[in-house]
Amino acid sequence: MLPFARVTVIGLGLIGSSVTRAVRARMPTVRLTGYDADPSVRDTARAIELCDDVTDTAGASVIDADLVVLCVPVGAMGAVAAELAADLPADAIVTDVGSCKASVVEALQAALPGTTIVPAHPVAGTEQSGPEAGFATLFNHRWCILTPPEGTDPVAIERVASFWRNLGAEIETMAPEHHDRVLAVTSHLPHLIAYTIVGTASDLEEVTRSEVIKYSAGGFRDFTRIAASDPTMWRDVFLSNREAVLDMLQRFSEDLSALQRAIRWGKGDELFELFERTRAVRRSIVEEGQDDAAPDFGRSHE
Amino acid sequence: MLPFARVTVIGLGLIGSSVTRAVRARMPTVRLTGYDADPSVRDTARAIELCDDVTDTAGASVIDADLVVLCVPVGAMGAVAAELAADLPADAIVTDVGSCKASVVEALQAALPGTTIVPAHPVAGTEQSGPEAGFATLFNHRWCILTPPEGTDPVAIERVASFWRNLGAEIETMAPEHHDRVLAVTSHLPHLIAYTIVGTASDLEEVTRSEVIKYSAGGFRDFTRIAASDPTMWRDVFLSNREAVLDMLQRFSEDLSALQRAIRWGKGDELFELFERTRAVRRSIVEEGQDDAAPDFGRSHE
Numbered sequence: 001m002l003p004f005a006r007v008t009v010i011g012l013g014l015i016g017s018s019v020t021r022a023v024r025a026r027m028p029t030v031r032l033t034g035y036d037a038d039p040s041v042r043d044t045a046r047a048i049e050l051c052d053d054v055t056d057t058a059g060a061s062v063i064d065a066d067l068v069v070l071c072v073p074v075g076a077m078g079a080v081a082a083e084l085a086a087d088l089p090a091d092a093i094v095t096d097v098g099s100c101k102a103s104v105v106e107a108l109q110a111a112l113p114g115t116t117i118v119p120a121h122p123v124a125g126t127e128q129s130g131p132e133a134g135f136a137t138l139f140n141h142r143w144c145i146l147t148p149p150e151g152t153d154p155v156a157i158e159r160v161a162s163f164w165r166n167l168g169a170e171i172e173t174m175a176p177e178h179h180d181r182v183l184a185v186t187s188h189l190p191h192l193i194a195y196t197i198v199g200t201a202s203d204l205e206e207v208t209r210s211e212v213i214k215y216s217a218g219g220f221r222d223f224t225r226i227a228a229s230d231p232t233m234w235r236d237v238f239l240s241n242r243e244a245v246l247d248m249l250q251r252f253s254e255d256l257s258a259l260q261r262a263i264r265w266g267k268g269d270e271l272f273e274l275f276e277r278t279r280a281v282r283r284s285i286v287e288e289g290q291d292d293a294a295p296d297f298g299r300s301h302e
Numbered sequence: 303m304l305p306f307a308r309v310t311v312i313g314l315g316l317i318g319s320s321v322t323r324a325v326r327a328r329m330p331t332v333r334l335t336g337y338d339a340d341p342s343v344r345d346t347a348r349a350i351e352l353c354d355d356v357t358d359t360a361g362a363s364v365i366d367a368d369l370v371v372l373c374v375p376v377g378a379m380g381a382v383a384a385e386l387a388a389d390l391p392a393d394a395i396v397t398d399v400g401s402c403k404a405s406v407v408e409a410l411q412a413a414l415p416g417t418t419i420v421p422a423h424p425v426a427g428t429e430q431s432g433p434e435a436g437f438a439t440l441f442n443h444r445w446c447i448l449t450p451p452e453g454t455d456p457v458a459i460e461r462v463a464s465f466w467r468n469l470g471a472e473i474e475t476m477a478p479e480h481h482d483r484v485l486a487v488t489s490h491l492p493h494l495i496a497y498t499i500v501g502t503a504s505d506l507e508e509v510t511r512s513e514v515i516k517y518s519a520g521g522f523r524d525f526t527r528i529a530a531s532d533p534t535m536w537r538d539v540f541l542s543n544r545e546a547v548l549d550m551l552q553r554f555s556e557d558l559s560a561l562q563r564a565i566r567w568g569k570g571d572e573l574f575e576l577f578e579r580t581r582a583v584r585r586s587i588v589e590e591g592q593d594d595a596a597p598d599f600g601r602s603h604e
């Protein structure tokens with residue numbers, strides 16, 4: 001039994017277009033409707049046939065939906081929900097893929113009073129953007145975190161969980177505020193740090209940009225991948241999850257100052273002790289199947 | 303014509319054992335001698351036949367060498383050079399693979415007065431360590447930076463350049479001090495940041511370690527690879543290249559404070575402007591062949 005028969009995806013970038021591709025691959029009888037605020041994305045979506053139908057307004061896309069998946073930057077969730085509210089069937093369920101949850105839950109509840117909302121965050125992605133960057137296996141073996149507001153109908157939660165499981169994901173449920181703190185450390189802070197260091201390296205006087213690129217295999221290039229992620233999406237994440245991001249950043253800065261001091265005063269033992277601990281974290285991630293065991297991310301050395 | 307006929311590799315970890323494997327693959331008639339201060343590494347090196355001969359002292363390994371390649375942590379370069387000095391043939395050339403050059407040049411010149419020294423840094427590696435982690439193609443299409451002291455015999459420089467070219471590397475030459483500033487930004491600072499953030503994430507109270515690992519695909523896992531690099535090697539790098547690392551760290555901290563302030567005050571335009579610039583750096587790195595174009599480092603999503 002399919003959890004939903006008519007699914008609408010709003011926002012057809014990397015994640016939205018991966019959702020439509022995964023639905024096509026895993027639930028081929030579902031009727032898929034899509035919408036994107038950018039007319040050129042709608043044109044591309046039609047040309048590559050991401051959906052059965054691509055509409056020119058958000059409202060038209062949801063008229064007969066039983067599930068609406070919002071795949072827009074978190075700062076745009078409230079506005080797009082308000083835009084489609086009048087056309088949303090009373091029994092439709094709304095879910096989303098936003099990387100922060102407390103602010104999104106609040107925005108969706110305000111825009112869609114009375115609608116059943118089951119917020120979701122599939123922890124998956126690449127550094128690429130746009131309707132052509134998506135692929136059907138993006139959510140395979142990745143976690144999808146549901147953060148349903150208190151009092152949400154358990155049947156609706158289970159239908160949304162079943163939808164994501166059908167796309168290949170594994171489900172976890174937690175409170176929105178806890179989600180935002182966990183993701184602040186496993187995703188938002190890493191992106192912020194990567195954006196910063198790539199910016200720092202671009203702004204040097206005595207080391208040229210061409211040298212930075214040429215010798216990036218020493219470690220820097222790893223950071224550039226994350227720092228190539230979608231600018232609008234990430235601007236919104238940092239503004240929407242501000243408190244948790246600033247708190248994690250404060251802890252990081254304190255730890256960095258401690259290391260800086262250890263280097264300045266030649267305290268090799270302190271450095272060594274930390275570097276041994278961090279090595280063990282990598283081992284756990286590989287052991288638990290959250291990254292490949294191949295050295296250097298399996299990059300080719302031929 | 304081979305640049306050297308009898309090559310000794312001191313230190314048989316990831317890099318040293320990759321040098322011996324690459325010599326075997328590319329210059330099979332070279333006679334290879336190896337030494338490592340750790341008896342268990344010597345045993346492994348003998349068992350897996352990394353060299354024609356593995357000696358039990360540094361001195362014995364260099365007796366008839368015409369090239370000695372020092373592949374030990376940069377903090378150990380001076381001591382190992384002093385240990386083999388008495389047995390080094392007068393016409394032997396000494397090179398190394400250290401990640402900082404000014405301190406290494408100084409240590410080697412002090413320990414080996416009168417010896418021809420052509421310091422080198424192949425910008426290549428993985429997060430793994432030990433004699434079994436090496437592979438013959440590690441230096442393929444990677445840059446190897448030579449930092450010969452002023453007045454070094456140009457013929458000796460060319461022979462060492464030719465040696466590294468034979469192992470697959472491309473050669474660049476620069477002053478040791480400039481090398482140390484370039485690598486501080488493309489390699490040392492990224493490692494320091496990665497070690498810090500992995501440490502920060504391990505020390506939280508309200509987010510468990512198992513949650514950090516479980517949701518690491520949001521970006522964090524990329525940092526754990528670099529933070530799994532050899533603790534001794536990296537302790538030595540930070541202590542040996544202290545001034546350049548502290549300077550780059552200061553710039554990074556200033557930039558991070560600016561971003562922190564932008565987030566606190568909701569200045570989305572500042573964030574967006576930076577995130578667009580950093581995206582362009584990634585494009586350049588991929589265009590210049592310093593990283594794979596495949597999204598997500600080509601990780602499997604099946």
